[in-house]
Amino acid sequence: GAVVSQHPSWVICKSGTSVKIECRSLDFQATTMFWYRQFPKQSLMLMATSNEGSKATYEQGVEKDKFLINHASLTLSTLTVTSAHPEDSSFYICSARGGFPDSPLHFGNGTRLTVT
Amino acid sequence: AQKVTQAQTEISVVEKEDVTLDCVYETRDTTYYLFWYKQPPSGELVFLIRRNSFDEQNEISGRYSWNFQKSTSSFNFTITASQVVDSAVYFCALSLTGTASKLTFGTGTRLQVTL
Numbered sequence: 001g002a003v004v005s006q007h008p009s010w011v012i013c014k015s016g017t018s019v020k021i022e023c024r025s026l027d028f029q030a031t032t033m034f035w036y037r038q039f040p041k042q043s044l045m046l047m048a049t050s051n052e053g054s055k056a057t058y059e060q061g062v063e064k065d066k067f068l069i070n071h072a073s074l075t076l077s078t079l080t081v082t083s084a085h086p087e088d089s090s091f092y093i094c095s096a097r098g099g100f101p102d103s104p105l106h107f108g109n110g111t112r113l114t115v116t
Numbered sequence: 117a118q119k120v121t122q123a124q125t126e127i128s129v130v131e132k133e134d135v136t137l138d139c140v141y142e143t144r145d146t147t148y149y150l151f152w153y154k155q156p157p158s159g160e161l162v163f164l165i166r167r168n169s170f171d172e173q174n175e176i177s178g179r180y181s182w183n184f185q186k187s188t189s190s191f192n193f194t195i196t197a198s199q200v201v202d203s204a205v206y207f208c209a210l211s212l213t214g215t216a217s218k219l220t221f222g223t224g225t226r227l228q229v230t231l
Contacts, residue, residue: 034218043207043223044161091159095219105211105219107153107161 006108021079021111023094029074030096038091050077084115118143122222137193139208150191151209198229
């Protein structure tokens, strides 16, 4: 079964509203989670690294004020797309790794965001 | 900086054919991990394999096999006797030890298996 749960699977929102996406590790504690973005028929691009109890680390070119990341517990990270615009429409996918250096990386099922 | 190249954008084969997906990577680090993921139309990423840079042994798992060659910086993936259910986008990825599993993905290869 899935070890990383992402919710919602898809969401449609109006331009200007904010959308929150949750990523949960189900049977392990994840000190670090990663948020990726995938445009249609393109590769996954890392947006940010979410660290439990501290600020996220954003990749170059990613607006941290627009993509708010909160990692309040060892099993939950959230990505909030603030004041969404149609160009934010994309597939967002999170990943998490267990606590051991050799732990495999697990991905959530992704969230398809459509901004109208 | 790391880079992963999947030169094949799209491959189409007939069921039962063998198919090899190419992956070439670039990194200056001597310690790294290589991955293959499958992304079916539903969108989720399915983990297929992780290989440590110090382990050049080829691996076989059922109809899947992987050929890791450090000399050519390649980590190719072969599906034997392909099936329609193998149709998906396949991503090769690389991470550096010590970067908490931050992955650099290739652009993916879309595999279409037809009857």
